[in-house]
Amino acid sequence: MTTVTALPSLDKLVFDNRFIRQLPADPDMHNHCRQVFGACFSFVSPKPTQAPQLVAYSKEMAHSLGLSEADCESSCFTQVMSGNRLLPDMQPYAMCYGGHQFGQWAGQLGDGRAINLGEVLADNGQHWTLQLKGAGLTPYSRMADGLAVLRSSVREFLCSEAMFHLGIPTTRALSLTLTGDTVMRDMFYNGDAKLEPGAIVCRAAPSFIRFGSFQIFTARGELNVLKQLADFTIRSDFPQLLPKSGQIEKATYICWFEEVCRLTAELIVHWQRVGFVHGVMNTDNMSILGITIDYGPYGWLDHYDPEWTPNTTDRTHRRYRYSQQPEIALWNLLQLANAIYPLINDAKPLQNALALYNATFEHGWQAMFAEKLGLKNWQPNSDAKLVQTLLTLLAEVETDMTLFFRLLAHVPVENQTLSNTDCLAPLSDAWYQPDSLSPDYRQRFADWIRLYSQRIRQDNESTESRQQRMNAVNPKYILRNYLSQMAIDKAEAGDFSLIEELLEVMRRPYDEQPDKQHFAAKRPEWARNKAGCSQLYSSQMRI
Ligand code: AMP
Numbered sequence: 317m318t319t320v321t322a323l324p325s326l327d328k329l330v331f332d333n334r335f336i337r338q339l340p341a342d343p344d345m346h347n348h349c350r351q352v353f354g355a356c357f358s359f360v361s362p363k364p365t366q367a368p369q370l371v372a373y374s375k376e377m378a379h380s381l382g383l384s385e386a387d388c389e390s391s392c393f394t395q396v397m398s399g400n401r402l403l404p405d406m407q408p409y410a411m412c413y414g415g416h417q418f419g420q421w422a423g424q425l426g427d428g429r430a431i432n433l434g435e436v437l438a439d440n441g442q443h444w445t446l447q448l449k450g451a452g453l454t455p456y457s458r459m460a461d462g463l464a465v466l467r468s469s470v471r472e473f474l475c476s477e478a479m480f481h482l483g484i485p486t487t488r489a490l491s492l493t494l495t496g497d498t499v500m501r502d503m504f505y506n507g508d509a510k511l512e513p514g515a516i517v518c519r520a521a522p523s524f525i526r527f528g529s530f531q532i533f534t535a536r537g538e539l540n541v542l543k544q545l546a547d548f549t550i551r552s553d554f555p556q557l558l559p560k561s562g563q564i565e566k567a568t569y570i571c572w573f574e575e576v577c578r579l580t581a582e583l584i585v586h587w588q589r590v591g592f593v594h595g596v597m598n599t600d601n602m603s604i605l606g607i608t609i610d611y612g613p614y615g616w617l618d619h620y621d622p623e624w625t626p627n628t629t630d631r632t633h634r635r636y637r638y639s640q641q642p643e644i645a646l647w648n649l650l651q652l653a654n655a656i657y658p659l660i661n662d663a664k665p666l667q668n669a670l671a672l673y674n675a676t677f678e679h680g681w682q683a684m685f686a687e688k689l690g691l692k693n694w695q696p697n698s699d700a701k702l703v704q705t706l707l708t709l710l711a712e713v714e715t716d717m718t719l720f721f722r723l724l725a726h727v728p729v730e731n732q733t734l735s736n737t738d739c740l741a742p743l744s745d746a747w748y749q750p751d752s753l754s755p756d757y758r759q760r761f762a763d764w765i766r767l768y769s770q771r772i773r774q775d776n777e778s779t780e781s782r783q784q785r786m787n788a789v790n791p792k793y794i795l796r797n798y799l800s801q802m803a804i805d806k807a808e809a810g811d812f813s814l815i816e817e818l819l820e821v822m823r824r825p826y827d828e829q830p831d832k833q834h835f836a837a838k839r840p841e842w843a844r845n846k847a848g849c850s851q852l853y854s855s856q857m858r859i
């Protein structure tokens with residue numbers, strides 16, 4: 317039985333559980349798998365754990381909640397964040413949602429391995445829903461166990477915080493705990509199951525509502541619940557869109573959808589900027605707030621390969637590859653438009669909003685590439701070709717995307733008579749095999765550098781100021797796939813030091829951090845085809 321106890325160090329958390337107070341609940345209080353109709357959530361308790369142990373926590377996230385480091389290091393924190401204890405005002409629940417998985421309508425999905433504890437009301441008025449991922453079965457667990465293992469939890473914990481520090485909208489991770497229980501997993505889905513350490517990440521976000529949260533009600537014809545959820549979302553998370561009267565009108569829904577389109581476009585521009593590939597952009601994994609959500613088989617581009625997807629389940633069609641993320645986001649928004657259509661009954665404004673997505677993305681992408689290249693602004697006549705030529709060159713031979721843009725700042729652009737060697741030398745560390753570049757490739761690359769240098773000189777900006785601007789958008793440190801895997805290997809052997817160290821490095825991803833240089837190194841050869849480093853198996857919950 318989960319016990320309710322007042323815990324001194326966490327009793328400063330104030331809860332304001334709007335979601336469950338304002339939206340319809342599933343009346344069935346039993347925890348068994350089922351289709352849940354006419355309700356946004358089901359009450360359910362986290363599964364008590366054997367021997368919870370704190371592995372890591374985010375002091376920045378804790379701070380946003382008003383928790384000190386001492387609070388996070390208390391035993392009650394570990395108990396609560398592993399689902400063993402509830403604070404008096406916590407009312408745990410799992411949310412009902414549906415979604416399109418890999419382009420197919422999948423019906424009801426829901427929080428199958430996530431349990432929300434409640435909404436913390438922070439001092440600044442911000443609500444933070446706390447959610448335990450891997451805390452046991454819920455009515456939405458379908459054929460699975462509701463649990464999570466250490467390796468996927470380390471990845472989610474580190475990446476959430478890395479994205480935050482990179483300035484990319486995301487759900488957050490407050491803590492990572494080991495449960496002390498073991499979980500049976502068939503990592504490669506090849507019949508070779510083994511026991512792995514169970515773990516729980518406590519995630520935090522202003523809202524965990526997804527595109528699929530709306531889709532499920534429209535699909536079922538439960539339009540009154542659809543309206544309640546949309547109104548709730550607008551009032552809670554988009555209050556700036558409410559008309560003076562406070563009454564939500566058709567125009568309010570349209571503004572809201574436009575805002576979701578805009579936020580989503582901005583998010584995808586960020587992903588493309590840093591080479592983040594989500595891996596499972598199903599509509600249930602798209603946040604209504606336009607924040608990155610559900611870190612599963614995500615990955616980071618090492619060498620720039622627009623066709624790359626980290627998700628082996630998606631190997632055949634590569635639906636969720638890097639280059640297709642902008643288009644998939646649009647497809648997902650179209651599904652959301654269909655879902656909220658009954659609130660508006662007019663296709664035109666929804667189509668206009670989708671066009672706004674395209675325009676925002678296009679404009680944002682251009683501005684982002686101008687910044688990455690150190691241009692002061694985007695000049696359509698020259699710069700579209702400049703970027704396209706570069707991207708073709710980068711994709712042609714294995715070039716580390718992150719290192720390339722960081723090193724580009726060091727090309728001596730002021731020199732008007734750059735030799736081929738002058739052009740390539742500052743970038744040599746970005747190539748995976750710098751010695752095997754063909755003479756033709758070297759020539760074409762040097763030609764591009766000369767063109768680029770000329771273009772930079774037009775801006776008349778000091779080198780120092782340009783380099784500073786470039787370094788502010790081109791991270792030196794990203795959560796490289798092999799680094800996470802090294803942290804996982806160590807953690808599975810009981811050593812959490814690399815998790816801590818990566819968390820520390822990722823706090824300042826745009827800074828040089830000379831003593832952390834080795835974390836900026838390109839993928840080592842041993843990691844090229846190693847599971848976890850180059851490819852991941854997503855949960856095969858497509859049933
Ligand atoms: P995902 O691919 O992680 O977005 O998950 C898709 C759906 O499968 C969601 O409804 C999840 O809650 C559910 N799911 C994934 N893994 C598990 C698990 N281990 N136990 C229960 N449900 C799961």
Ligand code: MG
Nearest residue numbers: 600601609610
């Ligand atoms: Mg998901």
